[in-house]
Amino acid sequence: MPELNHSDAPQPFPILIGDIGGTNARFSILADANSEQEHFPVVQTANFETIDDAIKLTLEKSKVQPRSAILAMAGPVQGDEIPLTNCDWVIRPKTMIANLGIEDVLIINDFEAQALAIAEVADDHRESIGETSENNAASRAVLGPGTGLGVAGLIHTQHQWIPVPGEGGHIDLGPRSERDLQIWPYLEAIEGRISAEQVICGRGLQNLYHAICKADGIEPSLKEPADITTHALAGTNKQAEETLTLFVTYLGRVAGDIAMIFMARGGVYLSGGISQKILPALQKPEFRAAFEDKAPHTEMMKTIPTHVVTHPLAALSGLASYARKPASFGLATEGRRWRR
Numbered sequence: 001m002p003e004l005n006h007s008d009a010p011q012p013f014p015i016l017i018g019d020i021g022g023t024n025a026r027f028s029i030l031a032d033a034n035s036e037q038e039h040f041p042v043v044q045t046a047n048f049e050t051i052d053d054a055i056k057l058t059l060e061k062s063k064v065q066p067r068s069a070i071l072a073m074a075g076p077v078q079g080d081e082i083p084l085t086n087c088d089w090v091i092r093p094k095t096m097i098a099n100l101g102i103e104d105v106l107i108i109n110d111f112e113a114q115a116l117a118i119a120e121v122a123d124d125h126r127e128s129i130g131e132t133s134e135n136n137a138a139s140r141a142v143l144g145p146g147t148g149l150g151v152a153g154l155i156h157t158q159h160q161w162i163p164v165p166g167e168g169g170h171i172d173l174g175p176r177s178e179r180d181l182q183i184w185p186y187l188e189a190i191e192g193r194i195s196a197e198q199v200i201c202g203r204g205l206q207n208l209y210h211a212i213c214k215a216d217g218i219e220p221s222l223k224e225p226a227d228i229t230t231h232a233l234a235g236t237n238k239q240a241e242e243t244l245t246l247f248v249t250y251l252g253r254v255a256g257d258i259a260m261i262f263m264a265r266g267g268v269y270l271s272g273g274i275s276q277k278i279l280p281a282l283q284k285p286e287f288r289a290a291f292e293d294k295a296p297h298t299e300m301m302k303t304i305p306t307h308v309v310t311h312p313l314a315a316l317s318g319l320a321s322y323a324r325k326p327a328s329f330g331l332a333t334e335g336r337r338w339r340r
């Protein structure tokens with residue numbers, strides 16, 4: 001009978017690696033610590049009744065049968081039945097072990113996987129924002145605006161990287177400028193509160209755009225987050241342009257706060273679906289200016305690098321790094337590793 005078991009022994013190869021999102025699930029297999037990952041076609045979660053069905057189909061295309069699995073998913077990992085946020089799948093590690101020929105399953109949070117991914121990012125998998133020097137052995141942080149705003153730290157201590165997931169996307173976001181004070185009353189709040197995620201994510205772009213239109217007494221004409229950023233980047237809609245300028249300003253402000261909390265001298269990385277799409281706006285002065293505007297620590301903030309992660313499968317690459325060298329990471333497995 002498979003049991004919850006937080007052994008620190010490395011998981012046996014071959015290892016199935018999975019990044020399970022609300023819309024898409026991405027899988028790969030790592031045959032051994034020195035192999036490249038074998039990638040499989042992206043799976044649309046809506047096309048499969050269960051995650052086990054999706055894994056079965058994926059394994060039919062594989063040359064090797066995995067002995068263990070590491071899966072990252074959006075949402076808290078609790079108990080033996082783990083429902084996914086934003087899709088109908090429920091992860092049941094015990095059933096996976098019984099039915100898929102796997103003997104060892106570890107489930108972690110998707111932003112922990114993003115944190116694992118920033119321990120080692122090749123230059124061609126990131127774009128730097130601003131000019132700073134590297135500090136390779138220092139702690140880092142990652143923020144990902146997408147459907148929501150994911151945040152995690154990656155603490156460097158005792159020659160290990162320790163991912164620290166949390167709910168940092170839900171910290172308060174306050175007005176600072178005169179213009180902020182004009183816009184704030186029109187932002188949609190959550191139980192009376194403007195959290196960072198009310199503004200810094202896809203839905204947040206819409207919220208901010210509507211608030212700017214209301215503050216200007218204009219009827220909003222743009223619907224989707226992508227319409228807003230496309231018009232903003234093309235310079236074809238005044239309110240969309242201001243929305244994107246303020247979006248990167250607030251993202252810089254929150255990224256700076258998170259950098260201070262984790263003392264992330266090793267850098268702050270921006271992941272998620274939106275960061276790459278608004279790269280030209282992030283390269284303008286506003287993001288870095290807001291990031292550094294942290295008196296009395298402005299001089300320190302100027303030394304902290306900021307990057308956009310451009311790796312198309314960053315979470316999988318983070319999970320693979322961990323699978324290859326688990327001893328390099330202080331990843332807690334208590335309550336989320338099941339073994340036969």
Ligand SMILES: Nc1ncnc2c1ncn2[C@@H]1O[C@H](COP(=O)(O)OP(=O)(O)OP(=O)(O)O)[C@@H](O)[C@H]1O
Nearest residue numbers: 021022023024146147202203225226229272273277
């Ligand atoms: N060009 C764009 N500009 C701004 N926002 C966009 C753009 N394209 C998509 N979005 C928004 O990004 C969000 C989706 O983010 P992302 O691609 O990170 O997906 P996710 O659901 O968070 O992650 P996953 O793919 O793992 O399920 C949606 O709110 C979507 O409207």
